[in-house]
Amino acid sequence: MSEELHIVGGGMAGSEAAWQAAEAGVPVVIHEMRPKVGTFAHHTGNLAEMVCSNSFRSDDDTSNAVGLLHWEMRAANGLIMSMADQHALPAGGALAVDREPFAEAVTARLRAHPNVRVEEGEITALPDDGRWIIATGPLTSSALGQAIAAETGQDALAFFDAIAPIVYTETIDMEKAWYQSRYDKGETEEQRKAYLNCPMDRDTYEAFIDAILEADKTEFHEGETADYFDGCLPIEVMAARGRETLRHGPMKPVGLTNPHQPDVKAHAIVQLRRDNALGTLMNIVGFQTKMKYGAQKEVLRMIPGLEEARFARLGGIHRNTFLNSPRLLDERMRLRSRPNIRFAGQITGVEGYVESAAMGLLAGRMAAAEIAGRDLPAVPQTTAMGALVHHITGGADAKTFQPMNVNFGLFPPVEGLKGGRRGRKDRYRAYTDRAKTDWQGWIAATAPEPA
Numbered sequence: 001m002s003e004e005l006h007i008v009g010g011g012m013a014g015s016e017a018a019w020q021a022a023e024a025g026v027p028v029v030i031h032e033m034r035p036k037v038g039t040f041a042h043h044t045g046n047l048a049e050m051v052c053s054n055s056f057r058s059d060d061d062t063s064n065a066v067g068l069l070h071w072e073m074r075a076a077n078g079l080i081m082s083m084a085d086q087h088a089l090p091a092g093g094a095l096a097v098d099r100e101p102f103a104e105a106v107t108a109r110l111r112a113h114p115n116v117r118v119e120e121g122e123i124t125a126l127p128d129d130g131r132w133i134i135a136t137g138p139l140t141s142s143a144l145g146q147a148i149a150a151e152t153g154q155d156a157l158a159f160f161d162a163i164a165p166i167v168y169t170e171t172i173d174m175e176k177a178w179y180q181s182r183y184d185k186g187e188t189e190e191q192r193k194a195y196l197n198c199p200m201d202r203d204t205y206e207a208f209i210d211a212i213l214e215a216d217k218t219e220f221h222e223g224e225t226a227d228y229f230d231g232c233l234p235i236e237v238m239a240a241r242g243r244e245t246l247r248h249g250p251m252k253p254v255g256l257t258n259p260h261q262p263d264v265k266a267h268a269i270v271q272l273r274r275d276n277a278l279g280t281l282m283n284i285v286g287f288q289t290k291m292k293y294g295a296q297k298e299v300l301r302m303i304p305g306l307e308e309a310r311f312a313r314l315g316g317i318h319r320n321t322f323l324n325s326p327r328l329l330d331e332r333m334r335l336r337s338r339p340n341i342r343f344a345g346q347i348t349g350v351e352g353y354v355e356s357a358a359m360g361l362l363a364g365r366m367a368a369a370e371i372a373g374r375d376l377p378a379v380p381q382t383t384a385m386g387a388l389v390h391h392i393t394g395g396a397d398a399k400t401f402q403p404m405n406v407n408f409g410l411f412p413p414v415e416g417l418k419g420g421r422r423g424r425k426d427r428y429r430a431y432t433d434r435a436k437t438d439w440q441g442w443i444a445a446t447a448p449e450p451a
Contacts, residue, residue, distance in 0.1 A: 003371050004029055007133045008123045010047035012080055012353050013345025013360030014135035015106050019079035020364030022115035024448060026371050033122040046103040047110055052163050054275050054283060056084055056095040056354050063428040065406045069354050069384040072439045073361060080357040089274050090190040092181035098277040126151055133363050135345040138320035145321055152328050164287045166313040169280050177305035182255035195273055196282055198305040199258050199266035208302050212239045215295035218317050234290050250286025270303050281312050289315035322349045327398040333363050342367060349392050351403040358385055376446050380438040387411045
């Protein structure tokens with residue numbers, strides 16, 4: 001094929017879209033502004049750099065929707081999942097990734113592909129011709145964001161993702177902390193000890209909540225709003241919603257036994273997860289924050305075991321811009337006013353690394369088919385991919401549209417199954433069995449004909 005596909009943004013979605021189109025024989029140009037134009041959250045010019053958590057969340061493809069999405073991406077020759085598997089870290093039943101080697105591997109594979117070219121530099125306007133995928137993610141540049149807003153006639157919706165701190169493992173007091181996954185989940189000893197736990201008694205917890213509420217926070221810039229996505233709330237926002245919120249969220253003390261005091265039930269527990277293959281860095285799970293740096297150190301060192309902690313990275317905050325996709329995109333993820341432009345990834349209103357990459361996978365395949373003169377059938381809504389893309393392109397109410405993780409609530413129900421909590425296990429298995437069959441059918445039906 002001679003017609004090029006241009007992809008703006010080399011994050012999870014852009015990288016996956018490029019791979020899928022290139023593998024279909026389409027010449028691809030990835031336009032990535034880094035490292036010429038940086039962001040506060042990125043540290044390299046690598047493609048698919050991970051800037052928040054290093055977790056791809058649950059890898060359970062029989063009873064978890066995001067695990068099913070992993071399965072579907074693997075079945076579709078997904079680059080992001082392939083590289084994640086190669087650079088996986090122990091994380092119980094989750095898939096966590098050694099972030100730097102992962103990004104380096106994705107970058108190397110794409111730069112080595114004969115159909116891929118990477119051009120460094122910022123795209124500041126929406127192109128009038130050619131075929132394009134905009135996959136600029138939560139840190140879309142100001143100029144391009146303004147161009148998108150001008151074209152759509154919509155003000156970009158915004159919320160804030162807060163980045164969790166990372167601790168040097170050697171500075172954690174192991175006389176107080178211990179390794180254990182909740183309920184000892186995992187098939188290997190390494191997985192069953194994938195998390196480092198720091199327990200709190202009631203008094204320590206109450207003092208910790210007070211300190212969070214009183215800490216200096218990062219101020220918002222003029223014109224910005226604070227509409228948070230519930231799946232990535234800063235700890236201070238959770239604490240402000242109620243003193244017990246954190247204890248029933250990321251600090252819940254269930255499924256864990258402290259070997260230092262096996263007869264004492266912790267009031268709350270802070271968990272840390274390995275952030276690199278060497279195990280020298282630990283990510284504080286669920287502790288996204290917008291506290292100022294000095295306040296972060298003081299507050300986090302109140303956690304038993306972290307009194308002498310040193311931080312490889314403190315938390316931060318950034319704006320996340322996304323489209324009102326149900327109003328602006330068609331079922332093929334094209335901008336209705338400019339159908340030569342597709343959008344993919346977090347800018348479409350999906351939340352999470354995996355969901356972003358999945359939308360890149362679909363956008364890349366759809367664009368490649370269009371260039372080849374083929375029209376792909378709609379992705380079955382019974383699949384994780386189909387449920388998610390249907391939600392963002394029409395299934396959600398445009399008036400109340402907010403970012404969404406993949407979940408079984410987006411799937412059409414399976415007839416004849418018991419509802420409620422007791423029937424959940426059978427219901428989820430039925431969802432995943434049906435999805436796998438339908439996804440394999442769609443992959444087979446949309447495969448390019450041999451030359």
